[in-house]
Amino acid sequence: MDNKEKQVIFSGIQPSGSLHLGNYLGAIKNWVSLADEYNCYYCIVDMHSITVRQEPAELRKRALMQLAQYVACGLDPKENTLFIQSHVHEHAELGWVLNCYTMFGELSRMTQFKDKSAKHAENINGGLFTYPTLMAADILLYQTDKVPVGEDQKQHVELSRDIAIRFNNLYGETFKVPDPFIPKVGARIMGLSDPKSKMSKSDPQGCVFLMDSPDEISRKFKRAVTDSDSENCVRFAPDEKPGVANLMNIYSSVTGKSFEEIEKEFAGKGYGVFKPAVGEAVIETLRPIREEAERILSDKAYLQSIYTEGAQKASNTARKTLRKVYKKLGFVEKPQL
């Protein structure tokens, strides 16, 4: 099918930390399977990440690393549009326009704003507050149909819908109204040191990073919290045994085995055998990704060609949407400069 006939998918991840197994199994792995059916845009949203303070050299390194990892995870840059947000200036421009069509009350209700302003009480800046209007711009610029995100981002996608509908009502059909697209499988990988909260970079001990060495991964899985039941038996019971269920979920995601098959495989073997086996399976899944990401990262010219081509493709679409918006707003047509 021609890209023009396909529905559009847009998603993004902030380069505010290293990608981890939760990001891979919960997001990127699903993105890979969408390329045939959809016209996909995957963005490294560096402008969003400066809503909290970043170390400049680190931010630059992480954005490039994230791009190398997208490709190493299987996102083919010829099939998908992979780009860096700050390279396509239409995001900032449409973001400003949408600020003027979003209410203070709406932004005040966003739970991520409430969480982040509690966490960064010393730096509750305007960008943190208007973060969702920039995200709406990301999505609406590409006439996006579906936005694959985790549960936590659903509220932001719903606000993007409201803004699109409001603008269309005022000025006539301008934006496609997007839908959130929440994956069913692998959706929530929990932390290895606390299976009650999601795997997150803020708990490095319970978090497996894509670039961790095999030794580190092995150590993290051996220390994974299993459950203090006397049963010592691999059985899927998420309420009773959340630690074991999480490890089974991870093992199932990386091997494709069902919970039933996993229970059979480890019958009579106990956690002492199960935990290192999950570790090994994850090591073998991440090994080619890590090696490929390192190779791509060291090939600066290739990396540059990917983000250049990505920004060109993205800006071709973004430019058209922004031109339409400026015209509808009554801005004087921009002269050739």
Ligand code: ATP
């Ligand atoms: P962290 O808590 O580590 O900062 P995050 O939620 O900020 O994680 P994002 O950068 O927002 O991570 O996430 C990028 C994508 O990865 C989102 O689609 C999110 O839903 C997904 N994701 C993040 N953590 C997990 C997880 N533990 N399990 C499944 N998916 C996850």
Ligand code: LTN
């Ligand atoms: N807010 C998202 C990242 C993000 C995004 C987007 C996701 C920014 N722009 C557009 C989907 C579509 C997050 O924090 N995970």
